[in-house]
Amino acid sequence: MAVEKNCISVVEETIKGFGGLDIIISNAVSILIHINHNPNSNNLQGYTRFSTFSDLDAPTADDWQKCYAVNVVAQSILMRTALPTFEANAEGGVFIITSSIAGVIAGGSCMPYSVTKAAQLHLMKCLAATQGPKVRVNAILPGLLLTEWGNKYGEESIKDLEEKAFLKRVVSTPALTPCRTADFRRLE
Numbered sequence: 001m002a003v004e005k006n007c008i009s010v011v012e013e014t015i016k017g018f019g020g021l022d023i024i025i026s027n028a029v030s031i032l033i034h035i036n037h038n039p040n041s042n043n044l045q046g047y048t049r050f051s052t053f054s055d056l057d058a059p060t061a062d063d064w065q066k067c068y069a070v071n072v073v074a075q076s077i078l079m080r081t082a083l084p085t086f087e088a089n090a091e092g093g094v095f096i097i098t099s100s101i102a103g104v105i106a107g108g109s110c111m112p113y114s115v116t117k118a119a120q121l122h123l124m125k126c127l128a129a130t131q132g133p134k135v136r137v138n139a140i141l142p143g144l145l146l147t148e149w150g151n152k153y154g155e156e157s158i159k160d161l162e163e164k165a166f167l168k169r170v171v172s173t174p175a176l177t178p179c180r181t182a183d184f185r186r187l188e
Contacts, residue, residue: 002069021085027076027098050152051110064112069098071116072123079127083135092134097124099139105164109153168174 015021048067051058079095086093102108103117121139128137142162144150155163 002066002074004073004077007074008081011078011081015085020089021082021093022091022098023088024078024082024096025096025098026075045048048113050107053106053111053114056111059110059112063110064116067110067112067116068119071113071120075120075123076127079131079135079137082147083131086131086135092136095127095137097137097139099124099141100145101141103141107161107164114128 011021011024049063051063075097082093082095086095097120097122100108100113100117102114103121106114108114108117121141124137124139127135139155144153144158146158150158
């Protein structure tokens with residue numbers, strides 16, 4: 001979703017295929033991560049790559065650009081493209097961004113990811129302030145999901161992230177602790 005024409009195309013094709021558009025739930029990362037399903041492989045690729053958070057030499061300029069393109073620029077293009085349809089709808093429209101808890105705490109797979117998730121949240125606030133009340137803009141901020149990708153953090157990092165979970169500091173609850181995909185199946 002880091003390419004403008006792809007963002008425009010997904011909105012336009014959806015409007016054409018469904019005859020309109022009421023809501024966008026933007027979760028671009030799922031499109032960009034390609035997992036090698038060899039269980040013995042650590043060959044995970046995506047728009048963000050793991051690096052030591054404190055090592056300022058670890059992220060490249062390309063890492064910063066990819067994260068910014070997906071987390072900020074793509075969101076604004078999706079909204080810009082959907083806006084005329086949202087405005088034409090009697091009840092407006094809804095734009096929900098899948099952000100990350102890494103946007104409000106220093107954490108995540110790498111510094112570019114965390115910083116651009118924070119920028120994404122500010123974009124959400126700006127869009128909500130300028131496009132509402134006709135268009136409602138919001139974000140969800142999940143923590144780490146223990147998928148094949150999430151398990152690459154390793155046990156020590158996962159435990160550290162559990163300790164940083166906001167609600168855990170206030171009450172004893174697993175609400176923002178890492179969850180496993182099997183947990184979602186129980187909700188069905």
